[in-house]
Amino acid sequence: MGSPIKSKKNCTVEFQPLGRRIEVPFETTIAQAAQSAGVPLAADCGGKGKCGKCRVHILAGGAAPPAASELKVLEQSSAAPQERLACMTRILGDVKIHVPKTSMVHEQSLQLEGRMRRPEGDRLVQSRFVKLPPPNLQDQRSDSRRLAEAMDAWDENGWTLSPEFVRRLSGVLREFNGELTVFLQDDAPIGLAAGKKTPIGAAFDLGTTTIAGRLVDLESGEILCSEGCMNPQISYGEDVISRLDYAIHNPDGPGRLSAAAKDAINDLLSALCKNAGVEPERVSNLSVACNTAMSHLLLKLPASPLARSPYAAGFSNPLELTGKAFGIKDAPTAKVYVFPCIEGFVGGDHTAMILACGLDQADETCLGVDIGTNTEIVLTRPGADGGMFVTSCASGPALEGAHVRDGMRASPGAIHKVRITENGPEIFTINNEPPVGICGSGLVDALAEMVRAGVLDSRGHFTYEAKGVHKSPRGKYYLLATKEKDQAKQDIIITQKDISELQLAKGAIHAGVQKLLQQMGISAKEISQVYMAGAFGSHLNMESALAIRLLPEDLADAEFVQAGNAAADGACLALLSRRERSRAEKIARKAVHVEMANDSSFSSVLVKAMRF
Numbered sequence: 001m002g003s004p005i006k007s008k009k010n011c012t013v014e015f016q017p018l019g020r021r022i023e024v025p026f027e028t029t030i031a032q033a034a035q036s037a038g039v040p041l042a043a044d045c046g047g048k049g050k051c052g053k054c055r056v057h058i059l060a061g062g063a064a065p066p067a068a069s070e071l072k073v074l075e076q077s078s079a080a081p082q083e084r085l086a087c088m089t090r091i092l093g094d095v096k097i098h099v100p101k102t103s104m105v106h107e108q109s110l111q112l113e114g115r116m117r118r119p120e121g122d123r124l125v126q127s128r129f130v131k132l133p134p135p136n137l138q139d140q141r142s143d144s145r146r147l148a149e150a151m152d153a154w155d156e157n158g159w160t161l162s163p164e165f166v167r168r169l170s171g172v173l174r175e176f177n178g179e180l181t182v183f184l185q186d187d188a189p190i191g192l193a194a195g196k197k198t199p200i201g202a203a204f205d206l207g208t209t210t211i212a213g214r215l216v217d218l219e220s221g222e223i224l225c226s227e228g229c230m231n232p233q234i235s236y237g238e239d240v241i242s243r244l245d246y247a248i249h250n251p252d253g254p255g256r257l258s259a260a261a262k263d264a265i266n267d268l269l270s271a272l273c274k275n276a277g278v279e280p281e282r283v284s285n286l287s288v289a290c291n292t293a294m295s296h297l298l299l300k301l302p303a304s305p306l307a308r309s310p311y312a313a314g315f316s317n318p319l320e321l322t323g324k325a326f327g328i329k330d331a332p333t334a335k336v337y338v339f340p341c342i343e344g345f346v347g348g349d350h351t352a353m354i355l356a357c358g359l360d361q362a363d364e365t366c367l368g369v370d371i372g373t374n375t376e377i378v379l380t381r382p383g384a385d386g387g388m389f390v391t392s393c394a395s396g397p398a399l400e401g402a403h404v405r406d407g408m409r410a411s412p413g414a415i416h417k418v419r420i421t422e423n424g425p426e427i428f429t430i431n432n433e434p435p436v437g438i439c440g441s442g443l444v445d446a447l448a449e450m451v452r453a454g455v456l457d458s459r460g461h462f463t464y465e466a467k468g469v470h471k472s473p474r475g476k477y478y479l480l481a482t483k484e485k486d487q488a489k490q491d492i493i494i495t496q497k498d499i500s501e502l503q504l505a506k507g508a509i510h511a512g513v514q515k516l517l518q519q520m521g522i523s524a525k526e527i528s529q530v531y532m533a534g535a536f537g538s539h540l541n542m543e544s545a546l547a548i549r550l551l552p553e554d555l556a557d558a559e560f561v562q563a564g565n566a567a568a569d570g571a572c573l574a575l576l577s578r579r580e581r582s583r584a585e586k587i588a589r590k591a592v593h594v595e596m597a598n599d600s601s602f603s604s605v606l607v608k609a610m611r612f
Helices: 030-037 068-076 143-150 163-175 232-236 240-249 253-276 292-298 348-357 440-452 496-520 534-539 542-547 553-557 566-576 578-590 602-609
Strands: 011-016 020-024 055-063 083-085 091-098 125-131 179-185 188-194 200-206 210-217 223-230 283-290 319-322 335-338 366-370 375-381 387-393 414-421 424-429 469-472 475-481 492-495 529-533 559-564
Touching: 011 030, 020 030, 030 091, 030 232, 068 083, 125 143, 143 163, 163 179, 163 188, 179 283, 188 283, 200 253, 200 292, 200 348, 200 566, 210 253, 210 566, 223 232, 223 253, 232 240, 232 253, 240 253, 240 292, 253 283, 253 292, 283 292, 283 348, 283 566, 292 348, 348 366, 348 375, 348 387, 348 529, 348 559, 348 566, 348 578, 366 496, 366 534, 375 496, 387 496, 414 440, 414 475, 424 440, 424 475, 440 475, 440 492, 440 496, 440 534, 440 542, 475 496, 492 496, 496 602, 529 534, 529 566, 534 559, 542 553, 559 566, 566 578
Parallel strands: 011 091, 200 283, 283 335, 366 529, 529 559
Antiparallel strands: 011 020, 055 083, 055 091, 125 179, 179 188, 200 210, 210 223, 319 335, 366 375, 375 387, 414 424, 469 475, 475 492
């Protein structure tokens, strides 16, 4: 296809229209080259050649011919003649590649804000301003002793300080006339800043798909700014199982996945400090809330126990380490707090959500649901006959747009709202841009409308002769948006296979709620409040969710609270108060985990829950 094939030498790969070039070893796959070059290729199946989402055009250069398995997926994906699967195509020479927009991970509309309550208890971090005299030949005390004596803290035990703290102390002492503020946690210094300054904290919600960060003034409790980004680990797999598999079967997998997440956190921290006009040296504390798999991949903990039964996590207590040990470049002396996991795939992000919503101290029966690739659910009831039960269910990425023909994340051009009228479907897109696909909230709306309009029956099958239903060699589909009517780049449809994927996702969530209700011995009608957390839950039309039985219909009379990014709220609370941290740790100990894999009746509950 142009240039001669090289023999076991490095090959130059050029990605257009991004203009990125990189040298990679002979026989590297295009997907591996894209990862190294920072090209955000979609990889719903984790690079196993199954989803067909990583299609690229080879414009010129040397590449291995497609195998029969690749040709089959390309045919099923209606690929153009020059398209190849990046994960299956090996590079045999210098090559120029065009990456279409549809094959890249879209920048998602991120859920950064929540509805944070006031923290309980005294502040975790205190500050103290001191002015130290400079050393001279008559006063040769060390810098650390000079500081300790100025704070009346010098005794026979002294402080245990890091080299990074001493390095910072020596610089500030000499460059700023000895005027500095020391940040203390448990009466020990954890950071300092020149002049009179307040300590700063950074809270992160590390999700499977996105990362949200907030910068917090640790004296006033004010949130100074919020930022977010896509989780770059997504190029190694759309869901946690794909990433765990990558970590297990690739010798450098754990390091790559950990570095990807830590680099993103470092970049977010730099952006937060820049936007808030804060010196990074003032950051004395960080907190990280993430699901079980993300915490293990972040910290390079063993992945194998999570990938096979009995799915035991490595820790259920909080982990605390220094910024240097964690890999925080701009705040090496800071303390990093990682939220405790509960059990199985119910992780620290769910602990943080329960903390933020106050579900551990609720005086009514409450349900909390954080919908994602791995949906986590909590049911709490006060009193002697109550308790706190939690579970997780593999709802899969369909509700985030993956494994759906025209599915996408919530980014500009995504259909997020659907109504079916006598004249056909009426669609609404994010930023009112021409439609390019449909995101999770739009899919839930579309399903509800198709059921209401009689397009789908209770089993999820297209009804005969329903308006808007068409036939193709691959089966029936519903035409949602067209090039002519809606200025779509291509016709946007919902296929029977898409319906099945969505039924599995919504059925898993419904069944998870039902099993927790059975465990507590109550009915859905006894639930007073339902907290919907996370980006998906915060943008979900609850009428549509109940109409498709994503949640039990008997919840219709409950009060629904769309809690926003409650995990990030919980992470902020843990920055501000020792009491809040103790409360989070009590939640992790108190919660009773209900494992669906052990329940022989779960399959029958799931089958019923998949119906509309």
